[in-house]
Amino acid sequence: MNDMRIVERTVDTHDVKIDAKDVNVHYGTSHALKGVSVAIPDKTVTAFIGPSGCGKSTFLRCLNRMNDTIASCRVDGLIALDGEDIYDRRVDPVQLRAKVGMVFQKPNPFPKSIYDNVSYGPKIHGLTRNKAELDEIVESCLKKAALWNEVKDRLHSPGTGLSGGQQQRLCIARAIATSPEVLLMDEPCSALDPIATAQVEELIDELRSSFSVVIVTHSMQQAARVSQRTAFFHLGNLVEYGETGQIFTSPQDPRTESYISGRIG
């Protein structure tokens, strides 16, 4: 596409944050991802779309090694975060996950207070020296997650008592509290109503200024709304990866075309 855009949507000016080259994932004998290569730019929202079982969530979970928890899962290929291979033997996945935060499909706040939810990450990673610093982190993260005004008077009431949208924003606050460099989101709005979805999407757009955000979504409209780059997965292959506007107006691959226009492909 040409660069003569009136709306500021710079996507090609940033450095590559995550560089995946020829990633293959096997679950036991099934080949879940086939030779995926993607360069995810920094400070950009990248959306992964595709039908169920296409490997998009699998790939997302490779990016912070959440697949390690599945015994039968085997990952080949290179995934580099700022040029460092995250599957290197010296990498501790726990440390990696502090840098690559994750928000899940279902809002899953810990059954603890709102404050404890947000402060948990900084606490276990020893990011703060005292209570005042922790308070500060909690407040700033809740503010970033656009939740502060709604919960500031009840920080010590349980996080599970919030509404679905608030819970998901709490989970985002919790994820950004460890000051990650990349935020992975696995269908973060699939359990939310449209208003809460809009709030979370607005939040994602704001987070873009500080993080590289990767979002898996089943809603193509959501991918279109929030992302700058879109990758379409199909049957374990990365079919097409490009600027979101281009993917949604004139995709190059007929499979992408069929999928995003709702045809039996």
Added chain:
Amino acid sequence: MTNDNPHIASAFDRDLEAVQALIMKMGGLVETALLDAAEALVTRDEEMAIRVRNGDNAVDALEEQVNAECARLIALRAPNATDLRTVLTVMKIASSLERCGDYAKNLGKRAMVLTQMAPIGATAGSVRRMAKAVQLLLKDALDAYIARDVALAADVRLRDREVDQMYNALFREFLTHMLEDPRNITACMHLHFIAKNIERVGDHATGIAEQVIYLVTGKHPEDARPKADVTSGPAE
């Protein structure tokens, strides 16, 4: 309308087909109006000219209907990719056809006036030839749209040049007539406007052809469209 790859939601396909059928209907009306107006001009048939003038209301109504359907489609189906481009081109084509309809109406009006005046040489025949050529252009553009035929659309773009040349020839002819006898000026001015409007319809046909190319390829044709209308250019 190719439908070898239907939507999962068949109602979406039906909606898209319905709105495109409206376009076809509009195209048919406009083509007929164009030919009839030229015919009325040649045969000095005032009644036919009046019919053409009144016929435009139908085209306008159809355009309204197309716009409403497209708005519905966008709101309810959130079309993407080809579907999005289809809806966009349908709207543009509808608006082009509506303009063409207006031109045909204008042709009719002027034909009515011209029946009251002495004919200017054989220009009416030339105008009718030009109208015929443009109608063919419009028909081909719409056929290309139906068949998603890029080659035919590209051909339409090229053939617009011929229309432009016809217009240039007519322009010179009118000039000559006006220079010969100032009493011809009124009729010639009308005839010139008629020719100009027909030429504009040709331009719209080209525009439709370009929409076809965008619809199929996702890209607007990059090369500048070949132009042969030199009357508005720098002095010859």
Added chain:
Amino acid sequence: MTDISANGAAPQVRSSILVQDVKMRRRNAAETRFKSYGLIAIAISLAILALMLFTIFRDGISSFRQAQLTFPVELSAGILDPNGARNPADLAKVTTVGYGRVLDVALLKALADKGIALDDPKQATALISKAAPAQLRNIVLANPAQIGRTIEVEVLALGRVDGYFKGRVTRETAERDPQIKPVQLDLIDKMRGAGLVALHFNWNFIFGTDASEQRPEAAGLGIALIGSAYMMLLVVVLSLPIGVAASIYLEEFAPKNRWTDLIEVNISNLAEVPSIVFGILGLAIFINFAQFPMSSSLVGALVLTLMTLPTIIIATRASLRAVPPSIRDAALGVGASKMQTVFHHVLPLAMPGILTGTILGLATALGETAPLLLIGMVAFVTNYSATPLDPATALPVQVYSWASRADPAFIERSNGAIIVLLAFLVVMNVVAILLRRRFETRW
């Protein structure tokens, strides 16, 4: 339009939703029947429970009240403290025989005062329990200053007196009873009229030590209570950490392979092993091999721990598995290590389930008799055990041994012991429920 539908079928009558059709009625009837089966099942089980509780309470509640003789006793210094020095060492030398004589004299005097005539003084003195002199001795030794004065004492009456009050002993049975004569029953009636003998609340039954075959009136549950309490405490302390640790390892850390499968199957099998097998195991390992003291609550606790562990492990694993994986994902997602995930998030959520499993295991262990019999906890113990290493007995074992004694007075006490056992269980459950509620209300 005609009534014939498009495919030419017979005209369809539109059925009204206000009328139930045949199928619907049948379905509703089946549903009603099924509900009534359920209600009947519940009613039957409730009735059986109620019957059981009713019989236990009918036969056992009376054991909490005991016939006691109340009369003034002159603590004559001449008999109880011949030296007159009130020296505790000298006082302790006086045997229960001496105290028995004091009691006999005092009772006869009291009868004379009330104007109750006797054919034979033995008829009256035989009504004093053989445990009574020891009671009086304890009273005196607790406060030697009372010697020389006349005090009002309350001592146990003979078990037959108690039985007569509770309807167990009648004139017919007394005819054939070597311990009591019908004429004595008349005497008891007169004494009751004079306020010398009555039923009083019997703390001794709950806290006293066991007594011999001849003195059912003195038998108490104290040692069984201590034994059971020690064992429950030790079982919790031993099996909860071991069981929870094993479950966490198996559920969260262990690789899933043939070995863990084998262990899993074996744990499930252990839960099904008859408890007596654990008794034999305990006898072989803890007593014969490890030389732990026989009949001690420690050995009992170890055996019961072995028995309870599978139950706790199975319950704990089930409740760990029931913690939604999203919580684990969330913790791992913010960079918690596996152990932090388990201890900060999974375990607290599983805690109510673990407590439920534990209390189930403990309740079974509390009611367990067979393995304890094998390790000698059925012994006749008369000294309160100070530590878990001392010999003790347990509530269910006490129920068992009392129930097997000849004197019908022990049957009443056996039922009473069941009531105490049930109360023990209720207390334990209440504690568990309170604990669980605390864990649950934390979020």
